Amino acid sequence: MPDPGRVIEAGLTQQVRTSSGLWLVALAVLAGASVLVSVGLVFFYAPVEVVMGVAQKIFYFHVPAAWGMYVATGLCAISSVVFLVTRKDGADAFAAAAGSVGLLFGILLMITGPMWARTAWGVWWSWEPRLTSALVLFLILAAYGVLRKASERSPGLARFAAALAVVGALDIPIIHLAVQKWRGNHPTVIGKGGGGITPEMGLTLGVAVGAFTILLVVLLALRYRVEVSRRELARLVAADALRSDGAAGGES
C-alpha cells in the first residue's frame, strides 16, 4: 500500500506545478497582449519626432531593453549574494536564469542603440561615457554566461560567476549617472535633467517599459524552469553513473 504522506506530497507538488504553469501561461498571454498594444502605440499614436524623424521610434524598444538589462542584472546580483551567503542551489539557479535574460536584453540594447545613434549622431558608435559603461556591463554579462556554462562541468566556478554578477551590478549606477557626471552625448530621458518628450511619447514609452517588464518576468520564469530541470538531469546522470560504477565493482 502506498505511503499516504507521499501520495499527499506528490499531489501537492503536482498541484503547485499546474498552478504555476497556469500563471505562466496567463503572464505570457498578458506579455503578448501588452507588447502588441505597445507596438500599436509606437506606430499609430506616438508622434514623429521633428529632428530625427521616424527613426526616433527605435527609442521605444531601446529604453525598455536597457531597463530589462538593468533589472535582470540586479536580480542576478541579489540572488548571487544570497547564493554566496547561503549556498542554496535555488538561488544559484535563479541567478543563472537572470544572467541569461540580462544578456538577452543586453544584445537587444547593443543592436538597437547603434541604429538610433546612426540617425541621431551620424555614427554607429561613440566612445562616450554611457555607451562605454553599458558596453562594459554587456561584456560582464557575456563573461558571466561563459562562466555559467563552464560551471555546469565544474560547479566550483559558480562562486566566481556570483562574484562577477555583483561586479556587474556595480556598473548599473555608473551607467545611469554617466550622462550627468561626465557630460556624454547620450540624451537623458528619465530622471534629473530628463524630459524633452511629449505626453504621448511618455505614455508610449511607459507602456513599452511595462510590456518589456512583463516579458522579462515570463522569460525569467521559462529560463529558471530550464535551469532547474538541467540541474535535476545532472543529478540523475551522476546518480546513474554511481549506480553503474557500483554494479561494475560488484561484478569484478
Place this chain on the structure above:
Amino acid sequence: MSGETLLVLAYAVVWVVLTGYIVLLARRQTRIEAEIRALRAAHEPAPAPPPPSATPPSAS
C-alpha cells in the same frame, strides 16, 4: 541607410532575437525533460509478477 529602413530593421531584429530565445528555451526544456523521463524509466523497478491464482485454469 534611411530612417525608415533602420526602424524596420531594429524592430525586426528585436522580434527575431526574442522569438529565437523562446524557441531555444522550449527546445532545451523538451530535450531535458525527455532525458529525465528516459533515465527514470530505465531505473524504475520491474513490475512485480501477478500473484498465482487460487484456482487452476480449467482445461477445456
